Amino acid sequence: MSGEKSVILVTGGSGLVGQAIKQMVEDEKLRNTEQSKNETWVFCGSKDGDLRDKTKTEALFEKYKPTHVIHLAAMVGGLFHNMAHNLDFFRENMAINDNVLHTSYKYKVKKVVSCLSTCIFPDKTTYPIDETMVHNGPPHDSNYGYSYAKRMIDILNRGYHDQHGCCFTSVVPCNVFGPHDNFRLESSHVIPALIRRMDDAMIKGEPTFTVMGSGKPLRQFIYSLDLAALFLWTLRSYDSVEPIILSVDEEDEVTISSVAEAIQKAHKYQGEIIYDTSKADGQYKKTASNKKLRRLYKDFKFTPFEQAIEETVAWFKRNRETART
Numbered sequence: 159m160s161g162e163k164s165v166i167l168v169t170g171g172s173g174l175v176g177q178a179i180k181q182m183v184e185d186e187k188l189r190n191t192e193q194s195k196n197e198t199w200v201f202c203g204s205k206d207g208d209l210r211d212k213t214k215t216e217a218l219f220e221k222y223k224p225t226h227v228i229h230l231a232a233m234v235g236g237l238f239h240n241m242a243h244n245l246d247f248f249r250e251n252m253a254i255n256d257n258v259l260h261t262s263y264k265y266k267v268k269k270v271v272s273c274l275s276t277c278i279f280p281d282k283t284t285y286p287i288d289e290t291m292v293h294n295g296p297p298h299d300s301n302y303g304y305s306y307a308k309r310m311i312d313i314l315n316r317g318y319h320d321q322h323g324c325c326f327t328s329v330v331p332c333n334v335f336g337p338h339d340n341f342r343l344e345s346s347h348v349i350p351a352l353i354r355r356m357d358d359a360m361i362k363g364e365p366t367f368t369v370m371g372s373g374k375p376l377r378q379f380i381y382s383l384d385l386a387a388l389f390l391w392t393l394r395s396y397d398s399v400e401p402i403i404l405s406v407d408e409e410d411e412v413t414i415s416s417v418a419e420a421i422q423k424a425h426k427y428q429g430e431i432i433y434d435t436s437k438a439d440g441q442y443k444k445t446a447s448n449k450k451l452r453r454l455y456k457d458f459k460f461t462p463f464e465q466a467i468e469e470t471v472a473w474f475k476r477n478r479e480t481a482r483t
């Protein structure tokens with residue numbers, strides 16, 4: 159990308175990850191970096207064009223004629239949303255992904271970076287999970303729709319590369335959280351759900367706070383701003399078609415209970431945390447290895463988890479009125 163003028167279209171640009179990339183790009187522009195001088199960035203949400211629709215997808219590409227695409231747009235949700243809507247997650251994401259990748263090919267986009275997830279790997283597996291294991295068996299039953307649709311991105315990337323020489327690749331983030339997250343309880347992931355529900359408990363002066371499930375499952379969480387920095391690196395410096403995991407280290411894996419306690423500390427909530435074990439735990443663990451990333455990008459520093467939680471809770475309290483709630 160160095161030197162030439164680029165137009166980078168970010169699908170899903172109005173969401174959690176898209177808004178983090180937007181902030182990183184704006185910071186670069188403020189610093190007037192050499193890279194930023196040659197790049198025009200376009201951040202799109204569904205109001206700019208419903209990517210499930212082929213004609214609307216083509217209209218978006220005709221309007222902006224991107225040279226590069228970061229493809230984030232997807233039907234996205236937490237455990238309970240996936241469990242209740244596996245068919246929708248499959249069909250909507252299959253349609254979006256096929257339209258975006260085929261239109262990128264038709265418009266001769268030089269590079270596309272799409273997004274998988276560490277939750278799409280086989281449920282019965284050895285640990286740590288790595289990039290070679292995407293298709294080694296069925297995913298966890300709670301989110302098979304989303305998982306199979308995401309796995310097809312990898313198949314499409316290989317097909318466009320093998321048949322047409324396209325540079326279409328993908329990243330595999332672990333669980334993401336941060337400012338501009340989805341705090342709508344019917345579809346949110348665990349961290350925004352706990353942040354929003356604990357804020358509600360504080361406002362109502364509730365003496366107890368319920369965490370769903372046992373609190374025992376293990377997760378790796380990446381702060382959205384860290385993921386955004388790694389997306390910029392992937393766009394500019396990673397040219398393999400093979401997926402690359404973008405995750406914190408294996409040893410940074412935390413239990414859902416410790417997440418709830420970190421959010422309690424950030425909120426300064428004095429009530430008692432209780433667990434509703436009648437609710438599903440979902441996958442017990444999906445520990446992923448970031449060795450490939452560490453090999454290629456040696457000195458990347460992740461934001462400490464507690465600091466990222468503090469910043470996200472503070473953002474939510476400042477922006478609750480306009481956030482997705």
Ligand code: NAP
Nearest residue numbers: 170172173174175203204208209230231232273275333334
């Ligand atoms: P998000 O906050 O829910 O944002 C989703 C984005 O996709 C929004 O900009 C949304 O636009 C757009 N979108 C949804 N349906 C669309 C459609 N039919 N046409 C056009 N745009 C559409 O999700 P996110 O957490 O940022 O996720 C971004 C990417 O990261 C996704 O591919 C997701 O699978 C992946 N990922 C997320 C996590 C996580 O923990 N959050 C973990 C691993 C991977 P509007 O809001 O304007 O409708």
Ligand code: GFB
Nearest residue numbers: 236237240275277301347348351369370371375438439440
């Ligand atoms: O982020 P989450 O919803 O999805 O986390 P996954 C679910 C875990 O958090 C379960 C517990 O152990 C839940 O019992 N939990 C506790 C809660 N309280 C809550 C709450 O109020 N809301 C939610 N949502 N969970 C998703 C996949 O799995 O990971 C998606 O289903 C996606 O496809 C995402 O890829 C990254 O981490 O279990």
